[in-house]
Amino acid sequence: MKAFSYERARTPAEAAAAAAEHEDAKFIAGGTNLLDLMKLEIETPAHLIDVNGLALDTIETTPEGGLKIGALVRNTDLAAHKRVRKDYALLTRALMAGASGQLRNKATTAGNLLQRTRCPYFYDTAQPCNKRSPGSGCAAIGGFSRQLGLVGVSDACIATHPSDMGVAMRALDAVVETVKPDGETRTIPVAEFHRLPGDTPHVENALEKGELITAMTLPAPVGGKHVYRKVRDRASYAFALISVGAVVQPDGTGRVAIGGVAPKPWRVEAAEADMKRGAKAVADGLFANARPTHHNEFKRTLAERTLGSVLTEARG
Amino acid sequence: MAGPRDWEISRRDLMVGAGAGAVLAATPKLAEAGASLASETRMPTLASVSFTVNGEGRRLEVDTRTTLLDALRERLQLTGTKKGCDHGQCGACTVIVDGHRINSCLTLAVMHEGSEVTTIEGLGQPENLHPMQAAFVKHDGFQCGYCTPGQICSAVAVLDEIKAGIPSHVTVELDGELLPTSDEIRERMSGNICRCGAYSNIVDAMAEVAGRRA
Numbered sequence: 001m002k003a004f005s006y007e008r009a010r011t012p013a014e015a016a017a018a019a020a021e022h023e024d025a026k027f028i029a030g031g032t033n034l035l036d037l038m039k040l041e042i043e044t045p046a047h048l049i050d051v052n053g054l055a056l057d058t059i060e061t062t063p064e065g066g067l068k069i070g071a072l073v074r075n076t077d078l079a080a081h082k083r084v085r086k087d088y089a090l091l092t093r094a095l096m097a098g099a100s101g102q103l104r105n106k107a108t109t110a111g112n113l114l115q116r117t118r119c120p121y122f123y124d125t126a127q128p129c130n131k132r133s134p135g136s137g138c139a140a141i142g143g144f145s146r147q148l149g150l151v152g153v154s155d156a157c158i159a160t161h162p163s164d165m166g167v168a169m170r171a172l173d174a175v176v177e178t179v180k181p182d183g184e185t186r187t188i189p190v191a192e193f194h195r196l197p198g199d200t201p202h203v204e205n206a207l208e209k210g211e212l213i214t215a216m217t218l219p220a221p222v223g224g225k226h227v228y229r230k231v232r233d234r235a236s237y238a239f240a241l242i243s244v245g246a247v248v249q250p251d252g253t254g255r256v257a258i259g260g261v262a263p264k265p266w267r268v269e270a271a272e273a274d275m276k277r278g279a280k281a282v283a284d285g286l287f288a289n290a291r292p293t294h295h296n297e298f299k300r301t302l303a304e305r306t307l308g309s310v311l312t313e314a315r316g
Numbered sequence: 317m318a319g320p321r322d323w324e325i326s327r328r329d330l331m332v333g334a335g336a337g338a339v340l341a342a343t344p345k346l347a348e349a350g351a352s353l354a355s356e357t358r359m360p361t362l363a364s365v366s367f368t369v370n371g372e373g374r375r376l377e378v379d380t381r382t383t384l385l386d387a388l389r390e391r392l393q394l395t396g397t398k399k400g401c402d403h404g405q406c407g408a409c410t411v412i413v414d415g416h417r418i419n420s421c422l423t424l425a426v427m428h429e430g431s432e433v434t435t436i437e438g439l440g441q442p443e444n445l446h447p448m449q450a451a452f453v454k455h456d457g458f459q460c461g462y463c464t465p466g467q468i469c470s471a472v473a474v475l476d477e478i479k480a481g482i483p484s485h486v487t488v489e490l491d492g493e494l495l496p497t498s499d500e501i502r503e504r505m506s507g508n509i510c511r512c513g514a515y516s517n518i519v520d521a522m523a524e525v526a527g528r529r530a
Contacts, residue, residue: 003358006380006426032422035383036403046358048380050427076416080482085490096485100507101474103404105416106423236485236506 002044008053012179012214015051020181020210022047027212029072030107032099033115042125042132056214059083065220068177071110071213075099075165078109087221090245093228094168100237110213113166113176113193114205117159117263118239119148130156131201141293147241150292150299152262157201158293161194161264167245168228170265171257175217181210190216194264201263224249225314229306230259242303248314252276256307258286261299279308367431369394370438378425385409387425388435396436396465400509407508410466410473411435417473419507436465439472448472451521459512467508471522474504478526496526 009015019025026045028034029052037043056070059081067088069078078084079095099107107115121127121139128137140148140158149160174190188206195203207213230243240260248254254275257267271285283304290300366375369392376391385402388394388411397420400408404422411420412434440446448468451457458464478496486503487494494500501522502515510518 001381003360004380005361006363006424008429028424028427031424031427032404032419035422035424039402048424052427074416076477076482080480085483089490092483092490093485096483096487100404100407101477101484101504102407102410102417102419102470102507103422106418236503 001038002041002046004045004048006048006050008050010053012051012054012056012212013183015049015054016179016181016183016210016212018047018049018210019212022049025049025210027051030074030111032103032107033111037116040123040125042123051212062217067218069109069216069218071108071215073109075104075107075109075112076101078165079104088168088172088218088226090171090226090228090247091165091168091218093226094164094243094245097228097230097240097243098164109165109216112163113169113190113213113216115163116204118162119159120144122159131159131197131204134200134202144295145293146295147239147260148293148296149262150296151266151287151290152196152264153291154197154199154201156199157197157263159197159201159263160260161262162239162260163265164228164230164240164243164259166190166194166265167243167257167259169216169218170267171245171247171255172222173219175219176213177215177217178207178211178213180208185214187217190265191267197263204263222247222249224254227310227314229310229313231302231306242299242306244303244306244310246307246310246314248275248311252315254314256282256286256310258303258307261287261303275311279304279311283307363426365426365429367425367428367433369433370435376425380424380426382425383421384411384413384423384425384428384433385420388420388433394435394437397469398462398465400463400466405509406463406466407470408463408466410469410508412469412473415473415476417470434469436469439468446472447525448521451525452518455517455521455524456514457518457521458510458514463508463510463512467505467510467518470505470508471518471525474501475522475526477504496523498523501526 024046028048028050057072058070060068062068075095079092085092119140122129122132127139130138148158169190176188176193179185194205224247226247228245230240232238232240243259246256255272257265268286271282274281287300361380362377363380364377388397398408400406402421404419409419409421410417413431440449448471478494481494483490484503486499498519501519
């Protein structure tokens with residue numbers, strides 16, 4: 001691990017300002033992904049700003065009847081929250097499908113959204129990777145790509161976003177709240193938060209230098225049946241091959257987001273118009289512009305069949 | 317408890333770094349690489365942190381890079397907590413911090429100002445075993461024993477999590493009563509790997525403690 005200086009921030013604005021001041025600064029909250037990457041020297045911040053003392057760890061009801069989730073709310077606490085379980089069960093299910101109990105106790109809401117890909121070529125510093133080292137090439141394309149993405153990908157990068165929580169947040173139309181170094185706050189719909197790789201896969205989200213996530217908000221509950229189904233190589237504590245997060249209404253309409261297939265939680269609103277026609281019609285829309293590799297083309301079929309199973313369960 | 321050892325390591329690392337720079341500089345083509353290497357050599361930063369470990373207040377001056385795991389093992393000589401993968405994948409380093417089980421390898425010591433840490437040494441001692449430790453012995457919940465401190469810290473916290481009503485991936489009804497069933501125990505213990513494969517006996521040990529509590 002490269003040496004770094006360290007400070008504890010006292011307010012969100014102070015944290016953002018400190019991040020803008022220092023070259024190569026990073027915020028640290030749970031640290032479960034960042035420290036893993038720092039040990040491998042994939043991340044090499046020169047300065048860490050500990051944001052754990054910022055009191056962004058509460059869940060409050062919004063005037064619209066939704067929830068405002070502090071950026072520092074731990075994954076376990078978010079999943080176990082009474083109103084989340086009752087009104088946003090998809091989020092509880094997605095969170096509990098991810099990582100291990102130890103990691104969920106430490107990992108935060110904002111950190112979960114900001115976690116980086118688990119592409120093995122990103123992790124292997126002996127391999128070229130446009131995300132880790134811009135312009136160096138992509139060893140995943142033409143490499144062992146079974147775990148990697150098939151939609152939203154580019155010639156520069158086929159990495160997936162690994163979050164389960166993000167899939168639920170996308171289906172539930174969550175909004176990210178931030179503060180910038182100059183103190184200005186803004187909101188970013190989670191749909192627009194993650195960037196597709198294009199030819200700049202190292203730019204992963206809409207945050208500006210020093211900008212700090214302070215909360216995520218959920219709109220008022222939409223009702224319906226909430227199902228999160230994750231398919232992976234072992235029954236627990238593994239990243240998704242694919243996952244399906246769905247909210248299905250009694251009349252058969254609904255929304256669906258897919259994990260494990262794209263550089264961001266993958267949702268195509270237009271495809272949801274076909275919910276009543278079944279999984280194939282929806283999957284055709286979700287994967288309209290897919291460009292799978294030989295190794296991961298199975299994910300298209302797996303996603304359609306899993307969605308079919310989810311729709312059956314939701315309507316049952 | 318801070319010995320001169322840490323400084324010696326730092327000094328040696330610095331000397332190795334300087335030596336490599338000199339060799340590279342002697343080769344014209346690599347001179348540039350040598351310069352960038354030197355510019356990336358950063359001086360270690362020391363910071364102080366105070367926390368409670370097994371009920372005892374401790375104050376340490378650490379390199380900011382020191383994980384909680386290394387602080388426990390190398391500075392406080394609490395070697396019960398084990399380093400397995402050092403990347404949060406195996407669970408051997410599991411300790412209980414402020415009532416929650418975490419991977420001590422994936423958190424920095426300096427991030428724990430004021431924390432209350434419980435390690436395997438704090439749960440029980442050979443002459444005064446924690447019920448979970450006694451159950452692991454009774455049910456043969458280990459073979460080589462390397463993962464065991466992490467398994468036991470995790471197991472104790474898992475039963476508390478079930479008691480607190482925190483759902484899991486296998487919980488059927490999110491608003492129903494939570495019971496420490498084998499399915500719940502297995503799912504919740506998936507962050508602790510046992511290469512000897514003592515899993516079924518670990519489940520038995522935990523079920524016994526859960527039953528005794530209920």
